[in-house]
Amino acid sequence: MRTATLALAAFVLSSVPALAQAPPQKAEAKAVAVPFTLLPSRHMLLEVKINDKGPYKLIFDTGAPMNLLTPRLAKSSGMMKNAKSGGFSLFGGMNQIDIDKLEVGGVVAEKLPSVVMDHPTVKAISDAFEEDFGIIDGIVGFPFFGRYATTVDYQKKELTLKPTDYKPGDYMQDLTKNLLASGDRKNDPKVIGSAGLWGVTFEKETGDAEAGVTVKEVFAKSPAEAAGLKAGDRIVLIDGRWADTIADAYIAASLVKPGREAAIEVKRDGKIVKVKLTPVKGY
């Protein structure tokens, strides 16, 4: 069994070659509005040029961690030369490529990781609406929109794209790492660390189903003391996030970088009190 496990793991590794990281965006932080068509199935359809060919019609999908092109589109836009080695694939019948150039309403993204495959749902939607909307040839997902501050307005049927410094990375690469790591990893819970030092301890009894966690102790001369937190306070919100369990409170704290002020909402003597806490660097 152990051998089978290792062999499988190796298979996944060899089938998912490393892709080049996307180059940094050219800093031209201008927002560009792009119209989209709303299909009767309520999917967003974008007109996209790939390698200056097209326009092709692709579904804009925030739930897609990767871009997807139909083999038809990959061929006609001359993308198949970019295909990585095939072999065993978790999803079967799938190639990975980098799209050299993808253009949406004048916004150009280069070197976008993508998979090439016939996706049954894309095909079903395409078939259903081909008469009115033309053939649908794939999905635009996270590797594209992750590069922008992307605003979706269904009322105006408009997508607004403003470049940011965020680098979406490559899902397939991460997936492989993730799978391999999870095979080796002990089945321990994930450890969540606060991003900064607060100087406070929390407690919550098992069986306590009320919202929030209780402050047990506030250390002298700490950010928590400076914020005015007191033992017995019931913290319900940290930086806009629910703090219903100790783990939740730590997750919220893990996202407040030292030096940034976080709003904390506390129940004290039956009243809601709002305090501001700025963590410092420390452990």
Place this chain on the structure above:
Amino acid sequence: MSFLLSVTAAIALAAADPPIKPADRYEIPYRLTDTKHVLVRTKLNGKGPYNFILDTGAPAVFVPKKLAKEIGLKLDSKGWGEFESFEIEGGLKVEKATTRVEDLFQLEGMNGLGLAGVELHGVIGYNVLAKFRITYDFTADKLAWIPLEFDPPPVRAIGGGGQGGLELLGPMMKILAGFMGIKPNFDAKPRGFLGFETDERKDGVFVKAVLADGPAAKAGLKPGDKLTAVGVAPSGSKKKPSMLDIDRPRDLAKAFAEAKAGDEAKIEILRGDKAETVLVPFGKGL
């Protein structure tokens, strides 16, 4: 894999929503999962929180059958239900939100392998997303949701059924998980607490202050100490901890990343020009 979903059954339409008197703008906390999905948390019918993916590739909110049962959702004959309350973390209550109840192979598969790093409970699609102008900016830690005076037109189902064979992927990934010995654990544990402030300087990482009565203070760590190497001995372990040299602040973060309350930090310091070792048991706190 993509969440792209379509509704393949006929749909009962919910009554037109009454206009909500909304805030001008909501700051919705989100996290990006390991699978690059945009995750927000919800409380449904007062229960939760549950983890949901924001998905323009889905025509509606989708919840699996088990969750529908857990929150006491009443379904019509077409597999749709209306939440008594649908609250999104960040203070947003969506009135009269409706949902499809359907087991999604994507969620099953990802949860089976633990791919997302968190358990995924459901999907938020068009019927709720369209009520807001939403900005996804991954350099910010919140999403901006601006309510629209807009009643999204209903979803039209498309012909056919199932996902064309894709629905087999969920069970397949579960089997794969078994083969690879993966048993996802979605629990989270707080990191242990030492109670000292750091001073990050060009020539190294120093102790800036120690919290009175904190573990570091009790163990004798002092302001001005320079941290040269640290290691963590897990609770009950007799083995010597492997030491990590501290050159930059991130070395320290790495060394302490997995430490839990009860573990012991071995901290090598320079106090003046004297090298010393301080042992600090991790406590609870942050």
